[in-house]
Amino acid sequence: MTQPATASRTSELDRELDRQLDTLLAKGYPALAGLDEERFIGQVETLRPLLARVDFGEQAALPFLVVVRHAVVPTVAAVERFEVKGRSGWTDMADEIDGYRPIEGVEVPQSPVYLLTDVSTGPETLNVRPADALPMIRAAGRTPLTVDEGVALVTQLPDSLTELNAFQVVGSRTGNKRIPSFWISKGAPRLGWCWEGNPHTWLGSASAAARLAP
Structure with a gap:
C-alpha cells in the first residue's frame, strides 16, 4: 500500500531532494x-513542487x-562517477549504450530532469528471467527502469549494489538480446549486460511506480 505525501512526509521528501x-x-x-x-540547481528545483504527488510503499x-537524462549528462561519464566502497564505476558498453532506448509502453519525460517514484531493485524478481520479469512488473501496475534511471539509482543509493540486490533495467533495449545491468564486478560498480533469457539469483529487475515531470 502506498502512502500519500502528507505535510510531514513532504518535509522528509524535501530533505531527500536536497540530499x-x-x-x-x-x-x-x-x-x-x-x-x-x-542553472543546474534551477533545473532540479523545478521538481520540488512535484514532491506532494510522490507516493511510495514501505518496501x-x-x-x-x-x-x-543522458542527453544532459552522458551515461559513461555518470557511471565513472559511481562510488561504492571507495571504488569508481566502469562499463564495457561505452560503444553501444547510447543505442538503448525505452521500450514500447515506457514513456520517459523529455524534460532534462524528472522524478521516478517508489523505486525498487526488484527483489521479487530474483532468479527470474528478464523476459518473464517484465510482464510481472506490468501486472503489478509498475514500470521497468531505463538505463538513465538505473544510473540515477546507483548514483543516489550506491549501497543498493551491496546491501540490496544488484539489478537489471528491462525498460531499455536495442536490437539485441542484451539487458543492461548494474552489479559489482572486479570489486567496483559496473554497468554491463546479461542475456534476456538467463535468470540470476543475484539480479532483480528494477521497477518504479511512476515518472513525474514539471
Missing part, C-alpha cells in the same frame, strides 16, 4: 551538463529518484 541535489553537485554534474551551478529502496 540528491547535493550528491549531483559533488559529482560535478553541472560541468558535465555544460551548465553553471546556478521502496527510495521514495523517489532525481533522474538526469
Whole structure:
C-alpha cells in the first residue's frame, strides 16, 4: 500500500531532494551538463513542487529518484562517477549504450530532469528471467527502469549494489538480446549486460511506480 505525501512526509521528501541535489553537485554534474551551478540547481528545483504527488510503499529502496537524462549528462561519464566502497564505476558498453532506448509502453519525460517514484531493485524478481520479469512488473501496475534511471539509482543509493540486490533495467533495449545491468564486478560498480533469457539469483529487475515531470 502506498502512502500519500502528507505535510510531514513532504518535509522528509524535501530533505531527500536536497540530499540528491547535493550528491549531483559533488559529482560535478553541472560541468558535465555544460551548465553553471546556478542553472543546474534551477533545473532540479523545478521538481520540488512535484514532491506532494510522490507516493511510495514501505518496501521502496527510495521514495523517489532525481533522474538526469543522458542527453544532459552522458551515461559513461555518470557511471565513472559511481562510488561504492571507495571504488569508481566502469562499463564495457561505452560503444553501444547510447543505442538503448525505452521500450514500447515506457514513456520517459523529455524534460532534462524528472522524478521516478517508489523505486525498487526488484527483489521479487530474483532468479527470474528478464523476459518473464517484465510482464510481472506490468501486472503489478509498475514500470521497468531505463538505463538513465538505473544510473540515477546507483548514483543516489550506491549501497543498493551491496546491501540490496544488484539489478537489471528491462525498460531499455536495442536490437539485441542484451539487458543492461548494474552489479559489482572486479570489486567496483559496473554497468554491463546479461542475456534476456538467463535468470540470476543475484539480479532483480528494477521497477518504479511512476515518472513525474514539471
